[in-house]
Amino acid sequence: MTTTTGAPLLELTAADTGTPATPEGLLSFLADGARFGDLLTGHKAVVLRGFGLTADTVDAALDLVLPNRLAYVHGNSPRTKVGDNLYTSTEYPQQFTISMHNELSYAEHWPRRLAFFCERAAETGGATPVVDGAAWLAALDPEVREAFAGGVRYTQNLHDGLGLGKSWQDTFETTDRRAVEEYLAGTSAEWAWRSDGGLRVGLVRPATVRHPVTGAEVWFNQADQWHPAGLGDEAAGALAQLLPPEELPQYVTFADGTPIPDAYVLQIRDRGLETAVDVDWNTGDLLVIDNVLVGHGRRPFTGSRRVLVAMTD
Structure with missing residues (x-):
């Protein structure tokens, strides 16, 4: 278990959760939704690493952390729908930084929780910075x-x-x-x-x-x-x-x-960018954030990075 002092982020591995380092092990940990919800509210962002998630196995994990997956209606970011209310995180040119923001904060209704899945890590860069909204x-x-x-x-x-x-x-x-x-x-x-x-x-x-x-x-x-x-x-x-x-x-x-x-x-x-903490991606990582407590962005990158996002109310 890794936390960054004063930062809105908790990192968990299979060793921390006491489960096998497999997609099934992650599902057993996430099955207790109330426990995970308390962790998320307390730490504001949780990244789960080393469970071997893939594009074929991530849906089951998303169903547990996002019980009512939402469509990206009224969204202003360029992205592509790739599954059941699952989208590319953004298609903004990779050489640019995306500044900090809370998803759909301009809309009347916004998601309370987001989940990001790293299907393929960038060659260099491409971190997802997260910032405590109060900070x-x-x-x-x-x-x-x-x-x-x-x-x-x-x-x-x-x-x-x-x-x-x-x-x-x-x-x-x-x-x-x-x-x-x-x-x-x-x-x-x-x-x-x-x-x-x-x-x-x-x-x-x-x-x-x-x-x-x-x-x-x-x-x-x-x-x-x-x-x-x-x-x-x-x-x-x-x-x-x-x-x-x-x-x-x-x-x-x-x-x-x-x-x-x-x-x-x-x-x-x-x-916002100066106050943020970077989440550096490994392929298979899953990041869940409280979309009210935490803003997020994207650092520039090289290579064929692919991060998917879904959200819930």
Whole structure:
């Protein structure tokens, strides 16, 4: 058993669980869902190593740690569905860092728990950093925390099959407009179909939330990922030449519509990454995180890394 002082991570091997170093041994350990749930709440992230999991055997483990696997509906990250609500973790170019975030924190409903399975480790790099959301919040300057106290407003411009970003069909995993409207009607989102067949969605969300069990207040928004400044000067400049901010595939302001200063965005991004702890992957590893208590990201890598992700409510 390995823990990192002050870090949201517990590493377990077969020796720690007292089970055989096999997929069956892992299943016997995970069968006590209440025990594992307590471990996860206490440590915020748990990585299980050395059980020989493969793409053919991981589903049974996922069924135990994610009792109600969810579809990636309303997700903004590029990924491919490869199984029963099982997806590639992201298809964002491998040379870039993905900054810290909580999955679907911009949506009305988000998953409470995520599981990542390393089907194939990268040749170099490719760690999944995890950050304690309370520590991330504490790392921000008081001025930034106060500025975000009123929440944020997210805007998505989803095209109809041709354009920048994701289409509404990919985002909501349907080609049925009525199904999209029914989904959005169950949220506090505002939406409108555009004359070009696209869809604009707006949603006001808090910048922080409290964990339902521990009561911890955590940083819980994706302002830095939805803001052009988070892309870097070159990418942001190129986008600015193409579209005004409110027409970008995704954009964010303060809840009242006031622009968020670039300096705030960069501080949020950088301090999240600085506060994070890297989970370095071995093929067959399984990482489970509490999606409220912990944010995650991705380090750049070389080689043909393949990490799959699933989630539950």
